[in-house]
Amino acid sequence: MPLQRVHFAEAVPEVFRASLQAIRHELEVPAEFPAEVVAAALQAAKNPRLPELDRTDLDFVTIDPPDSMDLDQALYIERNGDGYTVYYAIADVAAFVQPGDPIDVEARRRGETLYAPDKRTPLHPPELSEGAASLLPDQVRPAVLWTISVDAAGEGTKVVCERALVKSRAKLNYAGVQKDLDAGNASESLQLLREVGKLREQRELARGGVNLPIPDQEVVTSNHGWGLEFRAPLPVEGWNAQISLLTGMAAAQLMMRGGIGILRTLPESHEDLRRKLGNTAKALGITWPDGTSYAAFIHGLDPKVPAHAAMLAACTVLFRGAGYSAFSDGVPEQPEHAAMKAEYAHVTAPLRRLVDRWTAEICVALSAGTEVPTWVRESMDEIPKTMDDADRRAHAYERSIVSMVEAGLVADEVGSEFDGVITEVDKRDNTRGIVVLSTLAIEGRLSGTTPLPLGRPVRVKLVEADIAKRLVAFELVS
Template sequence: MTRHTMRLEPQPSPSLADRFEALRTELGLEEQFPADALAEAEAAAERVVAELASPPADVLDARDVELVTIDPPGSMDLDQAVHIERTDGGFRVRYAIADVAQAVAPGGALDRVTRERGTTVYGPATRIPLHPPVLSEGVLSLLPDVDRFAYLWDVLLDARGEQVDAQVRRAVVRSRARLSYAQAQAAFDDGSASDVLLLLREVGTLRLERERERGGVSLDVPEQQAVVDGVDVHLEFREVLPVEAWNAQISLLTGMAAARIMVGAGVGILRTLPPADPRDLARLRRAAAALGIEWPEALAYADLLDQLDARTPAHAAFMNEATSLFRGADYLVLDGDAGQPLPAEPSESQHAAIAAHYAHVTAPLRRLVDRYGLAACAAVCAGEPVPAWVREGLVGLPQIMSSTAQRAAAFERGCVDAVEAAVLSGREGEVFDGVVVDTNGSRGRGTVIIAEPAVRAKVSSPEAEIELGARVRVRLVSVDVAAGKVAFELAEAGDGAPSRGR
């Protein structure tokens, strides 16, 4: 199951706050921006506001497009806004992406600090943004009912949801509504969904079907959330809502369209993922058999996942194991003039989970690399040379994104570990019901998911074998909030067998 931490404002207990601060120090995460970068951001914000009052002639006026944003609750750094309409032969998707490049001067103080940060880092009651809030939550964010500069993607699809054409250009846009995932899903459930939302479901469903045809995979595994309420804290597993999957498909569609443009021009940066190692697939088949999940040889991996339900313990355990196939993600710089053309072997340049060429271009407020990909695509579509700052900046971007993403993941994992320890503090000796989701390659060790409280932790059993997918009872042995560690031991194996059924 995916670890996930919410963006929250209330402050946690002192012991948790101390642990979060220690993690920030250990990982070298700076919350405050340098004075020169802040001053540059504030000046850029004033400049953007002035330019919005009288946009350049080459900027498209698209304020008539009724865009909406769909994001986690409380989000202020809104990167994307979507509008979909039906055409005679299919669909027209317009996707506005925040225009960050206009506010960040190449080689300036803000450019320097964003290349150091690489990505926004999230944790319970804390957020370390890539850009100063005056930009990321202010004049660049696609908030409703205000004019904003954006890169506006215009993608035509046929009746099956396949891309026919895609263009992107700078535009002035105005979002009409700011929805949370829960609000959007509720609109479907109570029958009040707007035309745009209804088309989002239709196009999202078609794109999921096309993904399966390509051999792509989407894993909608429940997310582990740390929820802070004043000084109280608890954990829960949140099911991924259907609207999130449909919305994600629009982002994936745009990333694939961007990759086609970059590949065609021979310049840009792709997100890559190598194919699964045959040994990992063989191990996953053994895990399916151990969990009582039927996986005929003729059934594709993606089709099997489509038949599973994460609420079933055995299926959840299998999905957890399946995440191990998605390892080795990287970035590939394309610049024919610099002697870095597209590799001859498609598997070296494609993203295996998407089963196509793919690029990160839909989250520039929160991810550095997107700024470069968007500017490259806009230049190509306009028939202009890719800006020198883009081509120069591509050098070193893969390493920057790799190191900063690892740092962000370490912080998020550490925060959730600390919250787990805080939730369980004082409950040493208690026995909890759980399901084994990983055996860690060791007979007497594994990973267990406990539903209440929603904890994912290591469990050991020096005497009994720990079986993948088994319902078990585990005893809490020790808790260390300062270190963010908990230890469980197998108390009894429950029914001793994995949950069967599809």
């Protein structure tokens, strides 16, 4: 499920710091790495297992937020006849981490990197994730190299997955790449990223798939107190994401042909979720025409429009229920990721997500026609539960932070009235439910003295906004 990231334009105010610490304590978010894990990381950084294949001739670059140092992916694209060859280098964590060593044991406990406005809780020690294993510029690094042939329509036609040495030429950021593309100054590889990215977006729309361009949320201060602004993703962020999705789909096909792997799966969303999203759109003043699929509706949203950005954030519920399916004797009964309308696997973020180390090993072996390593076969059935637990914690962390911020935004408005739409009614008590405010796009609990009118515009009064409890509560006025 996509995550909503919340940032503060300035330092995190003191009133939120205690709440953030309380959230971490409640969810048992790991603190610093144990000394033996750091020691093992320092040792591993000095002695990586290096592949024989050298592809440092390829002009890879990384594209990430400016402050990122855990660089999982490096990209190079070249034209190939009327199609393209996409080279995608992924950090090879297995070159540094041995099954059962202290780094591996701690990573299995963490599952994935966690993000908060005041700190990042990494999956691996920074000595690896921001150092020896990261695809930093001008450094020769071991990588899992995906070479994907793409035809003129944007469809992947052939894939090779192998270990290789690579060297990134530059650490680029999204804003800089977008500026260069718009000005016509970008390298040929980056211009081809735009071409391939747009083709992949067209294919996604044609098959009814969804890749949510989740806007970042930034808390800003003004004379009127705090406010919430949405930062719309740049087009290049979507094109870059399409390369990751292309690779994940190629990985899934490799696994399904080989009869062994770990897929990212999602069942079809149920009608209650679709109804809730329809009511949220109504609250935000967005028209959702009858007969329009949620995929077509989402593709029509413009994240630069604040109401649309809020709607995109709300649409993350469509990914609720995503999980992992491990298989080693035939294909799972339900292999598809319903939101993407395709089979898909996580393989492109091993510095930040545990499962990607397993899927990389499987794909390298299948591509070469060799046996999947014994340690992978013996442990892969554990990974879905490990990742499901990690995902639950990550989403609880995200939701708690969003709720905390929303409470802070209206903390001085207790007693005020607002317009909103009821998006959800409690099935056990129809006098209670959820309301979304029309102006602030804040979601809160709602209580009344009579059954709540689901989907109807209402007037509500704010009765509680508690940062420590991460609670916003309203009463029905009319």
